[in-house]
Amino acid sequence: MKPLDWLFLALSLFLTVGTAWVVLAPSDAPLRIEVQDPEGTFLYPLNENRIIEAVGPLGVTEIHVEDGHVWVHDSPCTNKVCLAMGVIHDSGQFVSCLPNRVFVRISGGAANQEGPDAGVW
Amino acid sequence: MRESGKPVRTDLVAFFGALSLFFATLEYLFPKPIPFFRLGLSNLPLLVSLGFFSFREQLLLLLLKVVGTGIVNGTLASHVFLFSSGASLASFIVMYGLFRLIPARYLSLTGISLAGALASNAVQILLAITLVYGPASGVVAPWYFGLGTFTGLAMGWGATQFQKHSKWLERLRRGS
Numbered sequence: 001m002k003p004l005d006w007l008f009l010a011l012s013l014f015l016t017v018g019t020a021w022v023v024l025a026p027s028d029a030p031l032r033i034e035v036q037d038p039e040g041t042f043l044y045p046l047n048e049n050r051i052i053e054a055v056g057p058l059g060v061t062e063i064h065v066e067d068g069h070v071w072v073h074d075s076p077c078t079n080k081v082c083l084a085m086g087v088i089h090d091s092g093q094f095v096s097c098l099p100n101r102v103f104v105r106i107s108g109g110a111a112n113q114e115g116p117d118a119g120v121w
Numbered sequence: 122m123r124e125s126g127k128p129v130r131t132d133l134v135a136f137f138g139a140l141s142l143f144f145a146t147l148e149y150l151f152p153k154p155i156p157f158f159r160l161g162l163s164n165l166p167l168l169v170s171l172g173f174f175s176f177r178e179q180l181l182l183l184l185l186k187v188v189g190t191g192i193v194n195g196t197l198a199s200h201v202f203l204f205s206s207g208a209s210l211a212s213f214i215v216m217y218g219l220f221r222l223i224p225a226r227y228l229s230l231t232g233i234s235l236a237g238a239l240a241s242n243a244v245q246i247l248l249a250i251t252l253v254y255g256p257a258s259g260v261v262a263p264w265y266f267g268l269g270t271f272t273g274l275a276m277g278w279g280a281t282q283f284q285k286h287s288k289w290l291e292r293l294r295r296g297s
């Protein structure tokens with residue numbers, strides 16, 4: 001590694017940590033689901049079971065919400081990366097379907113509220 | 122096509138373009154941790170050829186890579202192609218510029234690869250926020266930059282090793 005290699009490595013790490021700091025910052029707002037499709041952004045509470053249909057250029061992406069867990073159940077895209085992303089349940093997590101232009105994320109609340117407040121050894 | 126009286130080596134550029142397509146297809150073997158993220162394997166031929174292709178040859182190789190992968194992946198007529206071409210162009214400009222402007226004693230292919238990954242990911246995030254999804258998609262940024270750091274290092278290391286040890290590349294360099 002040469003001097004400027006270290007500079008670009010440091011810059012990459014700085015951007016990783018910096019953007020994580022901004023994106024995962026805790027919020028006072030209640031936990032909610034943000035569904036973004038070409039029509040706009042739609043907000044849903046995380047604690048109510050429902051099936052959300054987001055309409056994109058390829059068709060309908062079906063999103064399931066059950067017991068605080070969210071996942072893409074079906075999508076008309078070819079590669080199905082959104083289905084493979086699995087279940088999200090915590091603030092800051094997301095699932096998206098690029099070909100159908102649908103983006104789902106959980107926002108609000110402090111990230112990972114179920115975790116311990118402190119640890120001692 | 123000529124540059125400073127030197128003919129463009131279309132057969133060699135086509136060969137490197139084919140390598141790019143091969144690597145782009147290989148990427149399908151690896152699971153994608155986040156949507157539209159790429160390992161950047163198809164950038165290896167671009168990185169390795171920085172030393173002996175002219176600007177026009179590099180640009181032609183980039184065009185082959187972008188359009189070729191668009192055809193192979195079936196995304197040529199979709200907005201996904203916008204991501205791919207925007208990211209590839211940004212990455213190429215940064216990598217080529219750094220290679221030409223910074224002496225090799227200060228910057229190796231690893232740093233160039235890291236900078237290329239950084240430019241590519243930054244452009245994809247900006248395109249996602251401004252044109253495709255909106256501000257909420259900024260949540261992918263830490264994943265992109267984090268994974269991009271890892272893949273940028275890996276690709277840079279791979280390209281460096283190939284440049285050091287490949288006799289085939291050495292013969293090409295001497296012939297150019």
